[in-house]
Amino acid sequence: MKKIIASFTLLIIFSVSINAQVIDKSGKPNIHVDYKRLSRIDSLVNDYVKNDRVKGVVTIVVKDNQLVQYKGYGYADAETKKPMANDAMFRIMSQTKAITSTGIMMLYEEGKFLLDQSIADFIPEFRKPVVLDKYNAADTTYTTVPAKREITFRDLLTHTSGIDYAAIGSDEMKAIYTKAGIPSGLGHIDITLLEAMKILGKQPLKFQPGEEWQYGLNTDLLGCLIEVISGVSLDEFFRKRIFEPLGMNDTYFTVPQSKASRLATVYTEDDNHKIIKWSHTFRNIDPDYPLIKTNFYSGGAGLSSTAYDYAIFLQMLLNKGKYNGRQLLAPRTVEMILSGQLDAGMFGDNNFGLGFEIVTDKGAAKEPRNKGSFAWGGYYGTTYWADPKANMVCLIMTQHTPNSHGDIFSKIETLIYASLKD
Numbered sequence: 001m002k003k004i005i006a007s008f009t010l011l012i013i014f015s016v017s018i019n020a021q022v023i024d025k026s027g028k029p030n031i032h033v034d035y036k037r038l039s040r041i042d043s044l045v046n047d048y049v050k051n052d053r054v055k056g057v058v059t060i061v062v063k064d065n066q067l068v069q070y071k072g073y074g075y076a077d078a079e080t081k082k083p084m085a086n087d088a089m090f091r092i093m094s095q096t097k098a099i100t101s102t103g104i105m106m107l108y109e110e111g112k113f114l115l116d117q118s119i120a121d122f123i124p125e126f127r128k129p130v131v132l133d134k135y136n137a138a139d140t141t142y143t144t145v146p147a148k149r150e151i152t153f154r155d156l157l158t159h160t161s162g163i164d165y166a167a168i169g170s171d172e173m174k175a176i177y178t179k180a181g182i183p184s185g186l187g188h189i190d191i192t193l194l195e196a197m198k199i200l201g202k203q204p205l206k207f208q209p210g211e212e213w214q215y216g217l218n219t220d221l222l223g224c225l226i227e228v229i230s231g232v233s234l235d236e237f238f239r240k241r242i243f244e245p246l247g248m249n250d251t252y253f254t255v256p257q258s259k260a261s262r263l264a265t266v267y268t269e270d271d272n273h274k275i276i277k278w279s280h281t282f283r284n285i286d287p288d289y290p291l292i293k294t295n296f297y298s299g300g301a302g303l304s305s306t307a308y309d310y311a312i313f314l315q316m317l318l319n320k321g322k323y324n325g326r327q328l329l330a331p332r333t334v335e336m337i338l339s340g341q342l343d344a345g346m347f348g349d350n351n352f353g354l355g356f357e358i359v360t361d362k363g364a365a366k367e368p369r370n371k372g373s374f375a376w377g378g379y380y381g382t383t384y385w386a387d388p389k390a391n392m393v394c395l396i397m398t399q400h401t402p403n404s405h406g407d408i409f410s411k412i413e414t415l416i417y418a419s420l421k422d
Helices: 002-021 040-050 093-109 153-158 171-180 193-201 218-230 234-246 257-262 307-318 331-337 407-418
Strands: 056-063 066-077 130-136 141-146 267-269 275-277 374-378 382-387 392-397
Touching: 040 056, 040 066, 040 407, 056 307, 056 407, 093 153, 093 218, 093 234, 093 307, 093 331, 093 374, 093 382, 130 171, 153 218, 171 193, 193 218, 218 234, 234 307, 307 382, 307 392, 392 407
Parallel strands: none
Antiparallel strands: 056 066, 056 392, 130 141, 267 275, 374 382, 382 392
């Protein structure tokens, strides 16, 4: 009898432990939140929608593993007056990067590579890189000098490799990448991810590895390295190693037709700042790309997801790598990921970790987020942050870029922190 009672007690403890890791959706009040103050978000966002400053928004706030706010505002599609549901699906673009960075760190934990190891050990085309020296815009010719060292995994995770971005990078590197045929990673692409990255490996770097911070195709390359090292596609790796264990059931490279109606419409602005639909050819990005079957998985921008799914991912990191009874990363690895990796001044007032912007003392003095908060966002108008000190996860999701009323993000952030009692 004693053994039965002991076993039952252990079962209860185990069950409570797992439940403490997952987001509590019971709706019970959080004693640390002033809900009247938090409801100011409703008035703010509804005012922006009413005045046609934004078509639709989803916000989510998770405090102490409790879901304290999760709402949709305005329209998922303004033309048909389709309301924005809180579980609407968004093209999260660069929010994909954090998931890819987590995936490569899972392989790091398995001893597959070292952070300061050359990536050329896995993709030889990146061996002996060269750096752009002189560039002639008239005919796109250029000269180069040898790189002082090889590109490492840490360089890619911190965007200090010297690799730039196609389409949104510097003028000279955009021209060089276009001439070489390096794709954006979205839509129908005839070559494989590995073939594209091998081409990238033969292009010059913008600067010497490790000497500057430059947003670029670094995380697409990390996605390719996941495929090379793991032996499976990035889509399969994410699904089996991250999405299914965490219960992220609405995150995809290719959104299934059964969920296609949940995708929010993408908007931009005309020259008079009037909000208009993003056309199928604008900036060479077809907004229907999440519905196009692909085998080219962009680890830098390819995923679509919901605010709640992404909150699960961030909560796992706040839980030191654990969620739903699954330990995806060791606590010490999470500490490394969320530690600033750059020299002072390379990233403004804040720092950059292994895949995230990290708020520093200097940054915390100028914004509501506490020191140690980690964050990023997506090109189509999504943003997120997680605050370890406040034990809080927040996301603000739109599908609107550029947005001349983008101050809505900072205002919502201010209201969230103003609602905290301590």
